[in-house]
Amino acid sequence: MKTVKPAPWILSIPEYIAGRSKEDIARQYGVTNPIKLASNENPLGPSPRALQAIEDARHSSHLYPDPDARELKEAASRFFGCDPGNVIAANGSDEIIDLICRAYLTPGDEVIIPACTFSYYRIASLVCGAAVVRSPMKDHRIDVEGIRQCLSQRTKAIFLANPNNPTGTYLDKDAGLSLLEFVPADVLIVMDEAYAAFAREKDFMSSVDLALTMPNLVTVHTLSKSHGLAGLRVGFGIASGPIMDDLLRIKPPFNVNSLAQKAGVAALSDTPFLEETLTITWDGLDCLYAAFEGLGLAYIPSQTNFVLVRIGPRASVVYEELLKRGIITRFMTNIGLDEFIRVSVGLPEENRAFIRALAEVL
Ligand SMILES: Cc1ncc(COP(=O)(O)O)c(C=O)c1O
Structure with a gap:
């Protein structure tokens, strides 16, 4: 039977895996108001x-x-x-x-x-x-x-x-x-x-x-x-x-x-908005670094609005446990970072909630 066929090279293309949405996590884990630190979005909202x-x-x-x-x-x-x-x-x-x-x-x-x-x-x-x-x-x-x-x-x-x-x-x-x-x-x-x-x-x-x-x-x-x-x-x-x-x-x-x-x-x-964004990002990164050091976790110093932290062999479990507590980060196993999670900088209270949950899970 004749069928419509895509270009042969299309079939081996991997799916783009996006950060999980707040709605998705709220539904799956029954948590209210999850905190999304998964897609490097601006925590201040739009300009x-x-x-x-x-x-x-x-x-x-x-x-x-x-x-x-x-x-x-x-x-x-x-x-x-x-x-x-x-x-x-x-x-x-x-x-x-x-x-x-x-x-x-x-x-x-x-x-x-x-x-x-x-x-x-x-x-x-x-x-x-x-x-x-x-x-x-x-x-x-x-x-x-x-x-x-x-x-x-x-x-x-x-x-x-x-x-x-x-x-x-x-x-x-x-x-x-x-x-x-x-x-x-x-x-x-x-x-x-x-x-x-x-x-x-x-x-x-x-x-x-x-x-x-x-x-x-x-x-x-x-x-x-x-x-x-x-x-x-x-x-x-x-x-x-x-x-x-x-x-x-x-x-x-x-x-x-x-x-x-x-x-x-x-x-x-909107220069004031950009300046506020940079301040909150840099302060947030410094706060996350200090918390990681306190928890004895290695991290990769970042020039962005997110940071990779080394959790170790339990990274996927920690990622899941954070989701259950309403904290959405990113587990990056698909590109060979099995021991890390990536976390975007959030508002100060979001960063603190992430650190509290991480300490609890660890
Ligand atoms: C390095 C890099 N380039 C490009 C993009 C795509 O950004 P957008 O399509 O939202 O402009 C992203 C999104 O995460 C990114 O991390």
């Missing part, structure tokens, strides 16, 4: 200016959004320090990753992705029939030499999250520059800076300036974390003209909805 912008814009919801997201791209260009012509806006940075894969990858190409990083790079690459080569990491950090060793004639792209999810580590300026030097000009480097706003180390370097001139570099950004708009889906790619042309050519016409465009513009101008 107040963005909320006002949504309120003002909702009456125009019957009209198509601006297909060019002109106002949003202008706001992003002011924020990131570039020209609006170097920015593409998308339905979350996931869509930027998708567009990059669809524009550049064909079956048979190889894509280098560090062994322990954001899983969507792999999924989006596999969708286009590319083969994923996992580069080794060193001490949970991206290893530039490991990437060099993985380069081949077939390498088409390299995906790097800087700072990295889920390890929270970063590529320092010297390592980043040395990578950009040895990667051949026909290999696209994708620098995902979803967490760059949270980086505190002095030698962390954003690649935005380099992306404006390097013809094989694109940076990826999101308003989901530092700007509190995960539910609205706003992301950006920044690159030089030729890459922009390629990505814009295949962008769906109305990919960023009208409320997201208005909210994005407002959030990008």
